[in-house]
Amino acid sequence: xxxxxxxxxxxxxxxxxxxxxxxxxxxxxxxxxxxxxxxxxxxxxxxxxxxxxxxxxxxxxxxxxxxxxxxxxxxxxxxxxxxxxxxxxxxxxxxxxxxxxxxxxxxxxxxxxxxxxxxxxxxxxxxxxxxxxxxxxxxxxxxxxxxxxxxxxxxxxxxxxxxxxxxxxxxxxxxxxxxxxxxxxxxxxxxxxxxxxxxxxxxxxxxxxxxxxxxxxxxxxxxxxxxxxxxxxxxxxxxxxxxxxxxxxxxxxxxxxxxxxxxxxxxxxxxxxxxxxxxxxxxxxxxxxxxxxxxxxxxxxxxxxxxxxxxxxxxxxxxxxxxxxxxxxxxxxxxxxxxxxxxxxxxxxxxxxxxxxxxxx
Amino acid sequence: xxxxxxxxxxxxxxxxxxxxxxxxxxxxxxxxxxxxxxxxxxxxxxxxxxxxxxxxxxxxxxxxxxxxxxxxxxxxxxxxxxxxxxxxxxxxxxxxxxxxxxxxxxxxxxxxxxxxxxxxxxxxxxxxxxxxxxxxxxxxxxxxxxxxxxxxxxxxxxxxxxxxxxxxxxxxxxxxxxxxxxxxxxxxxxxxxxxxxxxxxxxxxxxxxxxxxxxxxxxxxxxxxxxxxxxxxxxxxxxxxxxxxxxxxxxxxxxxxxxxxxxxxxxxxxxxxxxxxxxxxxxxxxxxxxxxxxxxxxxxxxxxxxxxxxxxxxxxxxxxxxxxxxxxxxxxxxxxxxxxxxxxxxxxxxxxxxxxxxxxxxxxxxxxxxxxxxxxxxxxxxxxxxxxxxxxxxxxxxxxxxxxxxxxxxxxxxxxxxxxx
Numbered sequence: 001x002x003x004x005x006x007x008x009x010x011x012x013x014x015x016x017x018x019x020x021x022x023x024x025x026x027x028x029x030x031x032x033x034x035x036x037x038x039x040x041x042x043x044x045x046x047x048x049x050x051x052x053x054x055x056x057x058x059x060x061x062x063x064x065x066x067x068x069x070x071x072x073x074x075x076x077x078x079x080x081x082x083x084x085x086x087x088x089x090x091x092x093x094x095x096x097x098x099x100x101x102x103x104x105x106x107x108x109x110x111x112x113x114x115x116x117x118x119x120x121x122x123x124x125x126x127x128x129x130x131x132x133x134x135x136x137x138x139x140x141x142x143x144x145x146x147x148x149x150x151x152x153x154x155x156x157x158x159x160x161x162x163x164x165x166x167x168x169x170x171x172x173x174x175x176x177x178x179x180x181x182x183x184x185x186x187x188x189x190x191x192x193x194x195x196x197x198x199x200x201x202x203x204x205x206x207x208x209x210x211x212x213x214x215x216x217x218x219x220x221x222x223x224x225x226x227x228x229x230x231x232x233x234x235x236x237x238x239x240x241x242x243x244x245x246x247x248x249x250x251x252x253x254x255x256x257x258x259x260x261x262x263x264x265x266x267x268x269x270x271x272x273x274x275x276x277x278x279x280x281x282x283x284x285x286x287x288x289x290x291x292x293x294x295x296x297x298x299x300x301x302x303x304x305x306x307x308x309x310x311x312x313x314x315x316x317x318x319x320x321x322x323x324x325x326x327x328x329x330x331x332x333x334x335x336x337x338x339x340x341x342x343x344x345x346x347x348x349x350x351x352x353x354x355x356x357x358x359x360x361x
Numbered sequence: 362x363x364x365x366x367x368x369x370x371x372x373x374x375x376x377x378x379x380x381x382x383x384x385x386x387x388x389x390x391x392x393x394x395x396x397x398x399x400x401x402x403x404x405x406x407x408x409x410x411x412x413x414x415x416x417x418x419x420x421x422x423x424x425x426x427x428x429x430x431x432x433x434x435x436x437x438x439x440x441x442x443x444x445x446x447x448x449x450x451x452x453x454x455x456x457x458x459x460x461x462x463x464x465x466x467x468x469x470x471x472x473x474x475x476x477x478x479x480x481x482x483x484x485x486x487x488x489x490x491x492x493x494x495x496x497x498x499x500x501x502x503x504x505x506x507x508x509x510x511x512x513x514x515x516x517x518x519x520x521x522x523x524x525x526x527x528x529x530x531x532x533x534x535x536x537x538x539x540x541x542x543x544x545x546x547x548x549x550x551x552x553x554x555x556x557x558x559x560x561x562x563x564x565x566x567x568x569x570x571x572x573x574x575x576x577x578x579x580x581x582x583x584x585x586x587x588x589x590x591x592x593x594x595x596x597x598x599x600x601x602x603x604x605x606x607x608x609x610x611x612x613x614x615x616x617x618x619x620x621x622x623x624x625x626x627x628x629x630x631x632x633x634x635x636x637x638x639x640x641x642x643x644x645x646x647x648x649x650x651x652x653x654x655x656x657x658x659x660x661x662x663x664x665x666x667x668x669x670x671x672x673x674x675x676x677x678x679x680x681x682x683x684x685x686x687x688x689x690x691x692x693x694x695x696x697x698x699x700x701x702x703x704x705x706x707x708x709x710x711x712x713x714x715x716x717x718x719x720x721x722x723x724x725x726x727x728x729x730x731x732x733x734x735x736x737x738x739x740x741x742x743x744x745x746x747x748x749x750x751x752x753x754x755x756x757x758x759x760x761x762x763x764x765x766x767x768x769x770x771x772x773x774x775x776x777x778x779x780x781x782x
Contacts, residue, residue: 078690088678151686152686
């Protein structure tokens with residue numbers, strides 16, 4: 001059976017709450033069957049609104065949402081058959097874990113034996129067997145979270161929506177839950193739409209990430225491409241760390257362009273610039289710039305160390321380079337460590353292909 | 362562990378428990394001093410009056426103090442079915458004479474008349490005889506008194522005097538339930554056409570129950586709206602709910618009188634839209650309808666506020682979760698939202714019911730004859746008949762009733778399940 005590449009489809013969806021401001025603008029998004037897609041963006045970017053429209057708690061102002069080829073805009077939430085994990089789990093506090101999981105099955109009039117079987121299966125999936133009679137208040141945050149995931153999956157929905165489900169957990173638990181949710185997704189192959197504002201969560205878990213800003217999808221691609229090849233300066237800024245230079249294109253050919261900064265010129269990879277005279281923001285990942293490069297690189301400069309911050313597995317160095325004192329370098333901590341001292345001058349080099357000339361900020 | 366039973370010592374050798382107590386003592390005294398004014402206030406204004414009320418409701422020492430010699434002599438009265446011996450007559454005569462000299466005989470006559478009808482006449486007769494000095498103290502008093510009136514020859518009247526002997530009595534409580542001590546000391550019911558108190562008790566319970574029910578059905582949606590509306594609208598609505606709170610109870614009741622009377626606004630409106638004929642306006646006041654309408658409106662905030670405070674804490678995502686898991690809006694409400702509001706329902710219903718059961722001003726003003734409650738009867742005995750001991754007894758019965766309801770509620774729902782805010 002081939003998978004439907006347009007299992008969930010947002011077709012030119014607009015959403016406005018007050019008739020004045022569009023929260024979601026002309027959203028066009030296809031989600032393939034069995035895919036783990038993450039909507040990532042700062043708060044107020046419209047990602048949760050999209051999720052709520054898909055769940056049926058908000059109606060699109062314009063456009064249609066299709067699930068497996070059927071328009072669902074007019075179907076009430078309880079008939080959509082979409083599982084949802086809420087931000088604060090939304091476990092029913094007056095029901096036991098078993099009753100919480102049995103709720104979606106009971107309203108579907110599933111037989112008692114069948115309910116027992118499915119609840120048992122769902123609980124073993126999140127390794128919570130034996131917790132059936134506990135009340136949600138007797139569970140830890142991580143356990144509640146797993147019950148919420150199990151409850152959203154127990155009735156075998158076609159799509160599961162997760163609205164920042166890990167936001168309330170502490171860092172270690174969050175990381176282990178990320179892997180757990182990822183593995184559950186891999187083992188049962190359900191389509192997951194995940195909303196978060198945490199970029200590392202998005203990068204670890206997803207097949208594809210849709211970066212939202214200002215009601216629009218800025219970039220939709222897999223995690224590696226999103227990080228390595230951001231298509232505009234918002235994505236570059238939002239995902240990972242980033243050194244930027246603002247300047248003007250003075251020379252351009254097929255895969256290289258020369259950008260004039262305040263005092264000097266650098267070579268960059270033209271992504272969104274087309275012609276001479278355009279303003280641009282050049283983006284460079286900190287780990288792509290090397291100290292005292294041995295190979296020949298097409299951008300070579302000397303900078304002065306302003307600050308050295310020790311981070312355990314790596315050291316972060318802030319430099320004064322090309323007229324900006326905010327240039328960041330990440331140096332892995334290895335045995336052949338360099339002696340880095342404040343106000344020391346060092347040579348820095350990077351390849352023009354890693355310096356992406358994007359739209360001006 | 363082996364050291365479990367061993368005393369733990371602090372570094373300077375004092376047992377830990379002693380040291381802890383010492384450290385806590387100052388705080389405990391401070392805490393007590395802070396609540397002491399309130400404790401004193403409660404004792405003076407609450408516990409002491411209730412105790413006094415109880416004493417008054419069972420106190421029957423008046424006759425005991427008035428007829429000391431009679432009751433002393435009555436100890437020798439063995440066969441209670443026959444008239445008492447000469448000593449009792451003599452004791453009663455001497456006691457009564459003393460009372461007559463002190464102008465206290467009228468009180469005794471009234472008191473005994475309450476015990477058995479007809480006493481007033483025959484004691485007055487005895488008083489006149491004593492005044493005219495027609496009684497020969499050297500002869501048999503039994504014969505002379507028996508000759509005065511045939512009732513003196515009736516053993517039941519002497520039994521009635523004997524019944525008043527104990528300094529304490531539960532007769533007021535029996536009276537509150539339309540019962541009394543019969544001549545032989547057993548408990549009997551009053552005649553069916555005179556059982557007014559039982560009707561009043563039942564009516565009080567009925568009105569309190571229905572007012573609670575109406576308040577619940579009207580208050581629940583309002584509280585839900587209050588809890589879910591955006592802040593700027595919910596504040597306005599909250600003021601509308603609270604506004605009656607800030608208006609005098611009397612003013613509100615009076616305005617209901619203006620609205621509900623036969624020539625009132627509501628009736629005018631009904632006539633205007635043709636619901637009723639002008640010469641056949643329904644009576645909506647001075648009966649149960651008036652009591653229901655006014656009390657429901659006045660007690661509504663007491664239902665809305667506890668419900669609101671509970672609903673405010675219920676996350677809206679729970680209802681959403683219920684719906685997204687496949688429950689229809691009704692199922693999501695009934696299985697998820699409603700059970701979570703039970704603490705608020707319990708608090709609101711208990712509050713409204715207990716307030717309604719003791720309601721006084723509103724039923725007195727708009728209730729008429731068929732809409733008055735037990736509290737109006739208590740007030741009647743306080744102000745008109747001046748039978749304070751009976752009023753106290755009924756007050757205490759009301760208080761006990763409330764405590765019983767609270768106890769039943771605790772058994773059914775659990776008091777720790779109440780949330781007032």
